[in-house]
Amino acid sequence: MSRFSEQSPILIRSLLALLSGLPFAALAQEAQTEAEASLMKGLIVTATRAETPSDQVGSSVTVISAEQIEKSQKTSVADLLRTVPGLDVVRSGGQGQVVSVFTRGSNSNHTLVLVDGIEATDPSNPTNQFDFSSLQVDDIERIEVVRGPQSTLYGSDAIGGVIQIFTKRGVAARDYVQLESGRFGTHTGRGGLHGGDAWTNYGLSFSLHKTDGISAFPQGDEEDGYDNKTLAGYVSTRPSEDINLDFSLRRVESRTDIDNFDSTTFAYADDDDSRLDTEQWLARAQAGIRLLEGRWTQTVGLSLTDYERSNENGPAPANTTPSKSDFKGKKTKLDWVHGFRLDDDHQLGFGLETEKEEAELSGGQNPDTGTDGVFVQHHVRVNESLYTTLGVRRDSHDDFGSETTYRIAPAYLLPGTGTRLHASYGTGFKAPSLSALFESFAPFFFANPDLKPERSKGWDLGVEQRWLDDALVLELTYFNNEIEDLIAVDPATFSTLINLGEASSKGYELGLRYQYSPVLALGLGYTHNKAIDEVTGEALVRRPRKKANVYADWQALPQLSVNLAGRHVGAHEDFDANFMPVVTDSHTVFDVALAYTLDSQWTLLGRVENAFDEDYEEIAGFGSPGRGMHVGLRFTPGTPRSE
Numbered sequence: 001m002s003r004f005s006e007q008s009p010i011l012i013r014s015l016l017a018l019l020s021g022l023p024f025a026a027l028a029q030e031a032q033t034e035a036e037a038s039l040m041k042g043l044i045v046t047a048t049r050a051e052t053p054s055d056q057v058g059s060s061v062t063v064i065s066a067e068q069i070e071k072s073q074k075t076s077v078a079d080l081l082r083t084v085p086g087l088d089v090v091r092s093g094g095q096g097q098v099v100s101v102f103t104r105g106s107n108s109n110h111t112l113v114l115v116d117g118i119e120a121t122d123p124s125n126p127t128n129q130f131d132f133s134s135l136q137v138d139d140i141e142r143i144e145v146v147r148g149p150q151s152t153l154y155g156s157d158a159i160g161g162v163i164q165i166f167t168k169r170g171v172a173a174r175d176y177v178q179l180e181s182g183r184f185g186t187h188t189g190r191g192g193l194h195g196g197d198a199w200t201n202y203g204l205s206f207s208l209h210k211t212d213g214i215s216a217f218p219q220g221d222e223e224d225g226y227d228n229k230t231l232a233g234y235v236s237t238r239p240s241e242d243i244n245l246d247f248s249l250r251r252v253e254s255r256t257d258i259d260n261f262d263s264t265t266f267a268y269a270d271d272d273d274s275r276l277d278t279e280q281w282l283a284r285a286q287a288g289i290r291l292l293e294g295r296w297t298q299t300v301g302l303s304l305t306d307y308e309r310s311n312e313n314g315p316a317p318a319n320t321t322p323s324k325s326d327f328k329g330k331k332t333k334l335d336w337v338h339g340f341r342l343d344d345d346h347q348l349g350f351g352l353e354t355e356k357e358e359a360e361l362s363g364g365q366n367p368d369t370g371t372d373g374v375f376v377q378h379h380v381r382v383n384e385s386l387y388t389t390l391g392v393r394r395d396s397h398d399d400f401g402s403e404t405t406y407r408i409a410p411a412y413l414l415p416g417t418g419t420r421l422h423a424s425y426g427t428g429f430k431a432p433s434l435s436a437l438f439e440s441f442a443p444f445f446f447a448n449p450d451l452k453p454e455r456s457k458g459w460d461l462g463v464e465q466r467w468l469d470d471a472l473v474l475e476l477t478y479f480n481n482e483i484e485d486l487i488a489v490d491p492a493t494f495s496t497l498i499n500l501g502e503a504s505s506k507g508y509e510l511g512l513r514y515q516y517s518p519v520l521a522l523g524l525g526y527t528h529n530k531a532i533d534e535v536t537g538e539a540l541v542r543r544p545r546k547k548a549n550v551y552a553d554w555q556a557l558p559q560l561s562v563n564l565a566g567r568h569v570g571a572h573e574d575f576d577a578n579f580m581p582v583v584t585d586s587h588t589v590f591d592v593a594l595a596y597t598l599d600s601q602w603t604l605l606g607r608v609e610n611a612f613d614e615d616y617e618e619i620a621g622f623g624s625p626g627r628g629m630h631v632g633l634r635f636t637p638g639t640p641r642s643e
Contacts, residue, residue, distance in 0.1 A: 058409025085509035093216030096226025105505025105531030106160030124329030128433035151428035180632025185212030218623035273314035418466035501535035546570035587616030
């Protein structure tokens with residue numbers, strides 16, 4: 001039965017029918033065909049789904065710019081996110097192993113991840129979390145991280161927050177080729193090709209990444225390698241001043257060697273013939289039109305997320321029962337959004353969305369479900385100092401009925417002081433994954449079709465203070481989140497998921513940025529978070545109470561730049577490979593990156609990861625890489641295009 005024709009409410013079906021003859025298009029707020037200059041004005045997109053000046057945004061937002069990405073020389077998005085306040089990033093071994101991100105103590109499946117406006121999570125993933133292991137940094141223009149419940153704008157999956165990745169478009173894009181090699185048999189090649197004019201733009205980027213890796217089993221000596229091939233492209237055209245058409249496509253193919261549990265003793269150990277193959281497609285077709293001299297924007301978009309995973313475990317010494325499991329997941333989403341600029345003080349947003357999730361699971365089940373949503377949002381300038389955003393959303397889920405969420409986020413500027421106060425309060429919900437509802441692995445795990453959605457409410461209150469003509473910026477935010485009907489393993493059976501109870505997280509985030517001189521920038525961040533299971537009173541696993549990071553960007557010479565980044569992660573509760581409760585040790589890691597400009601086109605690169613060779617585990621029972629040195633060369637022909 002067609003989700004779009006027969007399962008949607010009459011209102012949504014009728015409205016979508018009106019658009020059947022239009023080209024599909026990006027949401028205006030997610031389209032990236034605007035000039036790079038607009039991004040340099042401090043505009044935030046994700047917090048309101050419309051370009052909004054950062055000082056008018058009440059939510060807690062962190063932006064990672066293309067310049068920061070280039071200076072750090074990080075190869076994965078996960079490593080960039082380690083510096084963001086309120087985020088805890090953990091990886092189960094070396095490169096390519098599963099990477100989980102916890103936002104303000106919420107679960108790893110409570111953060112929505114968007115890539116060029118496309119929801120990137122695999123619907124067949126058992127927990128419905130996004131695995132950051134395969135997301136490389138190729139051609140990224142900026143990353144926006146919005147913390148706190150965001151279901152009012154984005155529906156399910158956004159209890160903890162939203163991470164949105166924007167790739168380079170238009171004048172922001174330059175052609176380049178980069179090659180590098182380093183320790184652990186690591187080799188990377190990437191590049192981008194862009195062209196066009198004021199009316200049509202196109203781009204193509206690629207990356208090939210290979211590493212022999214380390215053993216995920218910390219006492220092991222069998223290397224767990226990883227290969228990643230990513231290809232992405234876009235075409236954007238403007239038939240007229242007021243019409244924009246856009247199409248984007250991303251394909252990721254990866255292979256990861258994984259260690260495993262002995263099928264007889266159930267002990268975790270090296271496994272030299274167990275691997276996970278993944279193929280991922282993300283696509284979006286978009287169109288938008290400006291009416292009434294730009295006071296009314298109307299956009300429509302169709303997104304597709306498609307995954308195929310194959311987990312094969314051969315007859316290695318640690319495994320007497322060879323196995324092969326295949327999974328497929330697909331999400332199709334159609335959205336229609338309007339923006340109305342009523343006057344200089346009032347902006348109204350209205351949106352309709354309908355999506356379908358499908359999965360083919362290893363046990364032969366083929367479940368699917370769908371959600372329809374409608375939201376309205378009002379951004380208002382009360383006076384020259386006070387701004388606020390109010391929104392409400394209604395979702396209709398095939399399996400769980402209707403959910404209503406709401407959010408308010410004011411910001412207040414104290415004239416002449418450089419002080420900005422901001423706050424937000426919002427509610428959210430998270431529907432159980434298709435796997436949790438329908439997939440069983442007897443006798444280890446049994447699905448529970450009676451699971452209920454998780455529900456949350458959260459608020460934060462912060463202050464931003466600027467001194468010395470904005471050279472020195474201090475940010476301090478207190479947050480408090482509560483989640484009800486939390487889904488967890490039944491402690492009585494250890495094999496079935498149930499709605500166990502409640503969890504809470506509260507704490508504060510501190511950030512300091514100082515542009516000491518034109519050639520030296522310094523910064524530090526600190527997060528204190530108390531994440532608790534309210535039923536047992538115990539701390540939630542893999543959420544350290546304390547986390548800190550520092551950085552320094554130094555233009556040592558006109559040709560030489562130096563980037564220093566350090567992070568300290570406090571001890572935290574966890575379960576070891578034998579599922580016994582343990583406490584991991586704290587650890588401190590420093591990375592150094594250098595770039596030397598040979599001429600206008602060639603740049604020599606070098607970096608040292610884990611410079612002091614810290615021995616640590618982010619997840620108990622899983623190893624982490626030691627010191628790694630990498631060198632590379634980047635070729636950037638020509639200059640940025642003007643339009």
